[in-house]
Amino acid sequence: MKVxxxxxxxFLNDQYGYLLNRCIYDVEDTHTDRLKSCHPVYYLxxxxxxxGHTKQTIWQDTTIRSKRQxxxxxxxxxxxxxxxxxxxxxxxxxxxxxxxxxxxxxxFDGKKSxxxxxxxxxxxxxxWFESMxxxxxxxxxxxxxxxxxxxxxxxxxxxTGTRKKDIQ
Numbered sequence: 261m262k263v264x265x266x267x268x269x270x271f272l273n274d275q276y277g278y279l280l281n282r283c284i285y286d287v288e289d290t291h292t293d294r295l296k297s298c299h300p301v302y303y304l305x306x307x308x309x310x311x312g313h314t315k316q317t318i319w320q321d322t323t324i325r326s327k328r329q330x331x332x333x334x335x336x337x338x339x340x341x342x343x344x345x346x347x348x349x350x351x352x353x354x355x356x357x358x359x360x361x362x363x364x365x366x367x368f369d370g371k372k373s374x375x376x377x378x379x380x381x382x383x384x385x386x387x388w389f390e391s392m393x394x395x396x397x398x399x400x401x402x403x404x405x406x407x408x409x410x411x412x413x414x415x416x417x418x419x420t421g422t423r424k425k426d427i428q
Contacts, residue, residue, distance in 0.1 A: 299401045304354035306380060352388055364392045382412040
């Protein structure tokens with residue numbers, strides 16, 4: 261009896277999930293089409309690239325059985341994994357469905373060996389953002405993620421340790 265009810269419930273949940281996803285897709289699709297007809301939509305993001313960055317998988321010749329055989333035949337034994345401690349490039353860019361925007365690709369060296377988010381800050385981002393705006397058409401819609409340097413507070417928010425005279 262429980263198995264039958266469970267299956268019915270699962271079926272209904274799957275059906276409900278399908279309908280809900282379909283409804284969300286239709287709303288997003290309609291909304292996006294309406295936005296695109298009014299304003300050009302651009303997407304921006306930043307990323308990093310390590311020196312010596314390689315692919316995880318490659319095509320290999322399966323007839324090679326040893327390093328010696330590969331050496332004799334003038335072949336490689338595969339890609340070497342980078343240490344991750346080499347130079348790092350930080351890349352910013354913006355684009356749309358018609359391609360990337362010209363003159364909006366700053367690439368700079370990362371000085372720290374830790375996460376690139378520590379080197380990317382609101383000052384660097386705002387300078388790039390202001391210069392990039394000159395290359396976009398009027399009334400463009402810009403989509404970005406919620407990285408901490410994409411929005412910063414101009415005033416410090418009071419905490420429980422803030423003195424009354426500092427608030428007034």
